[in-house]
Amino acid sequence: MSDFNKDEYLNDLPDMDDLSGQAAPAAASAASAASAASADSAAAAAGATQEGAAQPAAAQSQENGDSAAADGADKAGAADGKADDTLTPLGQAKKEAAEYLEALQRERAEFINFRNRAQKEQERFRQHGIIDVLTALLPALDDIDRIREHSEMDDSFKAVANKIDKAFEKFGVEKFGEKGEDFDPTKHDAILHKPDPNAEKETVDTVVEAGYRIGDRVIRAARVVVASPQN
The missing domain is CATH 2.30.22.10 (Head domain of nucleotide exchange factor GrpE)
Structure with missing residues (x-):
């Protein structure tokens, strides 16, 4: 299994829900409409009143329109901030899949390390077992060597001695x-x-x-x- 880079994988994710992305233009349009409606209402009120009161009414209407526009802009900004933190369903699924894959690779690395340690322990125990058997048989092996050196072996005894030597060679002795x-x-x-x-x-x-x-x-x-x- 090749190494998995979570950061590179997540770079391809959409930053926000498509619907959330469309929320900002809609909110801006609503704010503009509200501002225009407020301005029209202020102008109508100014025409119906006397000349002396026209300017304060228009100023108040303009102030109300600016306040409505500011409120709309604040709502649009809040929607944008919320959308930045929201992934599409597909993006959320890909993010979770990346996290699961990353966790799986960590578990796999830990398992490989455990397996290697277990193999080393098994080989060490196997070697200790061979050493114990060899140590127990050393007196007999020494006697076989003395017989070989100081007397002639018959064929059957020689065959047994050779089998013992080959058996130890098989185990790396x-x-x-x-x-x-x-x-x-x-x-x-x-x-x-x-x-x-x-x-x-x-x-x-x-x-x-x-x-x-x-x-x-x-x-x-x-x-x-x-x-x-x-x-």
């Missing part, structure tokens, strides 16, 4: 520790340092117990005898 590789204190546990005149740097001379890791996490360091330079 890696076995490490080989004779002749450089000594690395982050993955090797040196139980003995043996001086060697031929050694130019510290190397693994004997693997007592193999190491195991999952990814970058070392479950158990390889226990080794290290050949060190004599100096």
Whole structure:
């Protein structure tokens, strides 16, 4: 789902009801008619009265006409202000739809974050389960390695040992520790340092117990005898 921009969506909405938009011209026309009628009445009254009273009557009539026109203009202005705050039914529906869509996208983003957290938690629990099983089987795995190194296996026992190794590989468990590789204190546990005149740097001379890791996490360091330079 693409990102939804509520402001751009609402820019296309009509600003007021069509009927409300027509209210201002109608009110202005009514105000003009009222002003004209008041002016005519004032003129007729001025003609019927004496000359001395004509000017005050006309002035009063003109004042009344101006007051009526002002009232009409105020009403028209109020109608305009009210119309500015009123949307058409279609505009109101589009506005509500935009608000619902915006809320839906927020809920969708929260759900995606929750799903990602749940997947990470599930993977972490799965890894802990593998580590628990591996730790429980380490003594048996060490015995299998000793049998491989110091005696010959029959075919059936060798097949079982290979199945166990492949099962752990399937779950991401890696076995490490080989004779002749450089000594690395982050993955090797040196139980003995043996001086060697031929050694130019510290190397693994004997693997007592193999190491195991999952990814970058070392479950158990390889226990080794290290050949060190004599100096």
